[in-house]
Amino acid sequence: MRLDLTILAPYLGFLGQGAALTAVICLLSLAGAVVLGMLVAIARTSQTVWIRRLAFIYVDVFRNIPFIVQLFFFYYGLPEIGIYIDAITTGVIALSIAGGAYASDAIRSGILAIDNGILEAAEVSGLSKRVTFTRIVLPIALRTSVRPLGSVLINMILTSSILSTITVNELTGQAKIVASDTFRPFEVYAVLLVVYAALTWLVSIGISRLHKRLNRDLASEAA
């Protein structure tokens, strides 16, 4: 068999559209996962027992069910009870909820890592809990959570390929169409392998730079 990548030339724009949809879905899902992760992380550090338990149940449930099962439940199961959501929105919601469980772990670790003395300084100076959380806890926790949140994003990019099973034509969905159009699955999926690897490699470099930039003022140079 001969590897002939030129047969993909007419489909580059088509695949590009799929890649753009993957990027949009992943960015929206990351935003959803971080917001959800923050709320769940707060709930997991709450002093109210039932709120804490509810948050732990959410994390345990969504980390221990295969993503494809969650996705099918949202896309094929919910219409049975009268809830209809389009495929792309379903994909974003499912990725946000699944990603939120992992993001909450990352953010919770960031919160727990904050030096208690800093929180005591905020408390004795009379800062309210809301101000302490929004101005001190969250900015520090998010800075220290950049790397683990980056892993959540990378995992999201990889998992987003499953959305093709519910008719979302993101990168993998478009590639499936090209493969059936050209009858050249070897070339199509070989390119897909490289594109996903390159995408996650670029994201991990971006995350490292962002982490360095956000934490440069937190690192001690003199003591």
Next chain:
Amino acid sequence: MLKVENVKKAFGAATVLDGVNLTVSPGEVVSILGSSGSGKSTLIRCINGLEKLNGGRIVIDDFDVAKPKELAEARKRSATVFQLFNLYPHMTTLQNIALAPVEVLKRPRAEVEQEARALLASVGLSDKVDAYPAHLSGGQRQRVGICRALAMKPRYLLLDEVTSALDPEMTAEVLAILAKLAREGTTMLFVTHEVDFARQISNRIVFLDKGVLLVDLPTKKFFAASGGLAQPRIAQFLSKMKKD
């Protein structure tokens, strides 16, 4: 007036403060001496409301720190400087100092920042306005910690072993600032191991031993042979501090 009345504090079975009474009037500098574990820092933590009391009460200008509704008012009247600085690491020195006056006292940001710059200048840090804590030396961080406390214009400044984490040179930097504050009439309750410095700046010296307030005497009397030194425990402590 800051009043500590028959305060008791225990952690589990360990009694840390056992019926402590203390009064600090405006303008006074009161130093608290005692060995490690004597309850000095716990007393400061009780005064600023970080620890709940097991007995007695603490009143700052008529506001009882044990009552949640009065604690906020009590905290506006006192400010704490910590041993390990506890600066907000993601904020510049200016932001560290301005945060509480803007958020708690609801003062205009521009006015607060102007005062913060003046405070930093007064402790020799006018060139560090935009520096982050990680880029400062220990002595500089503690000076920022003092500025952060002073920015709240507290009636009572609580200092918890503020030089313990510093080397001798940095300790001297910080003590010079505190001496200046004492001369300016700032009311201070000062937990320290710096016996000589306490002798220089304090109006009164309080000695804690195993959670019990052993003596509360004017500084001169504390160091007099017929005063504090007449107590064997205090004589032993001071002689050990001299050797160290």
